[in-house]
Amino acid sequence: MPMANNGSSRAVGAGRVLIAVYAILALAAVARSGFQIATKFDTAPVAYLLSALAGVVYVLATIALLGRGTTWYRVAWGTIVFEFIGVVVVGALSLFDAALFPADTVWSYFGRGYGFIPLVLPVLGMLWLRKTRPPRAA
Amino acid sequence: MIEWYTAIEIVVALLVGLVCIVYGLVGRGPNDYTLGATLFVELLLVAQFVIALIAPLSGNMPTGSLLEFWLYLGVALIIPPAAVFWGLVERTRWSTVILGAACFAIAVMLYRMTAIWFIQGT
Numbered sequence: 169m170p171m172a173n174n175g176s177s178r179a180v181g182a183g184r185v186l187i188a189v190y191a192i193l194a195l196a197a198v199a200r201s202g203f204q205i206a207t208k209f210d211t212a213p214v215a216y217l218l219s220a221l222a223g224v225v226y227v228l229a230t231i232a233l234l235g236r237g238t239t240w241y242r243v244a245w246g247t248i249v250f251e252f253i254g255v256v257v258v259g260a261l262s263l264f265d266a267a268l269f270p271a272d273t274v275w276s277y278f279g280r281g282y283g284f285i286p287l288v289l290p291v292l293g294m295l296w297l298r299k300t301r302p303p304r305a306a
Numbered sequence: 307m308i309e310w311y312t313a314i315e316i317v318v319a320l321l322v323g324l325v326c327i328v329y330g331l332v333g334r335g336p337n338d339y340t341l342g343a344t345l346f347v348e349l350l351l352v353a354q355f356v357i358a359l360i361a362p363l364s365g366n367m368p369t370g371s372l373l374e375f376w377l378y379l380g381v382a383l384i385i386p387p388a389a390v391f392w393g394l395v396e397r398t399r400w401s402t403v404i405l406g407a408a409c410f411a412i413a414v415m416l417y418r419m420t421a422i423w424f425i426q427g428t
Contacts, residue, residue: 181400188392188404192385192411199381203374283414 178244178300179234186289186296190230193285197223197274204272212270218258219273222286225250229293238302245297252290255279259287307368307375307423308357312416315350319413322347326406336393336401344393344405347412348386354416355379370426375419382415 179187201219209216225247232244259278262269269276279286322343329340358379362368368375389408393401 181398182403184392184396184398184400185403185407188389189407191388192408195381195384196411199377203377207371207373 177236177302178241178296180300183233183296183300186292187230187233189285189289190226190233190293193274193282193289194223194226194230196282197226200272201274212268212273215258215269215273215276218254218275222251222254222274225254233293241297241302244293248290248293248297251286252294255286255290307354307361307366307420309420309424311357312354312420315347315354316413316416316420318350319347319409319416323406323409323413326402326409328406330399330402330404330406333399334402335397335399336405340402340405341390341393344386344390344409347409348383348390351379351383351386351412355383368423368426369428370422374426375422378415378419378422382412382419385411 197219201216201223204216205220229244229247229251232240232247234240235243255275255278258269258273258275262276272281274282274286278284325343326340334340358375362372385408389405393405
């Protein structure tokens with residue numbers, strides 16, 4: 169199978185779908201939280217700031233998955249683990265305090281507003297990273 | 307926003323999404339049909355763009371935030387061309403799956419846009 173490849177070990181095969189979905193989610197989270205911060209920041213400042221942070225981390229994860237070498241590999245792990253912890257912790261908190269985390273942020277109710285993709289994606293991301301671990305060269 | 311037009315658009319986006327994902331998973335690279343179908347989804351979005359420009363002038367006002375609506379539509383317009391571009395550069399089965407994922411994202415965004423236009427402010 170001929171492939172235009174930039175040399176990244178992660179941006180191949182099914183990983184490309186993962187990266188594309190990350191890119192869409194990054195776009196959605198950044199645009200939406202930007203709108204929320206601009207128009208209704210006061211109703212839930214913590215949640216909307218976290219949503220914006222999540223968006224930035226999704227952007228970083230997308231870039232890290234596309235990147236080459238062990239440094240980007242570590243960045244990819246860091247961002248994806250961060251997302252996973254974020255969606256689990258905020259998802260759990262939103263069940264207890266609906267006012268602090270309204271339904272329209274990316275991590276509330278385990279990402280229900282985004283079809284639970286924010287919950288599933290980091291798991292797939294971690295599996296993918298495990299599979300594409302770069303060789304430990306000196 | 308016109309309710310029946312948007313309903314058709316959502317159904318088309320879902321169908322194209324499903325077809326592209328199936329095509330991709332059975333191992334086909336992007337071809338004229340899957341790329342063309344995704345471009346058709348984009349074409350429907352462009353028509354939606356024109357409708358949304360004209361509708362408020364003819365008294366068809368959104369109940370919710372017009373700014374939020376335009377933000378969704380603006381982002382939605384970028385996604386299919388990006389997926390098609392990817393499909394042209396990278397001609398593997400996974401690019402076909404990406405075309406499908408893009409169309410599904412469009413369907414979800416259109417659904418959100420109908421909620422903003424018809425439900426949000428009521």
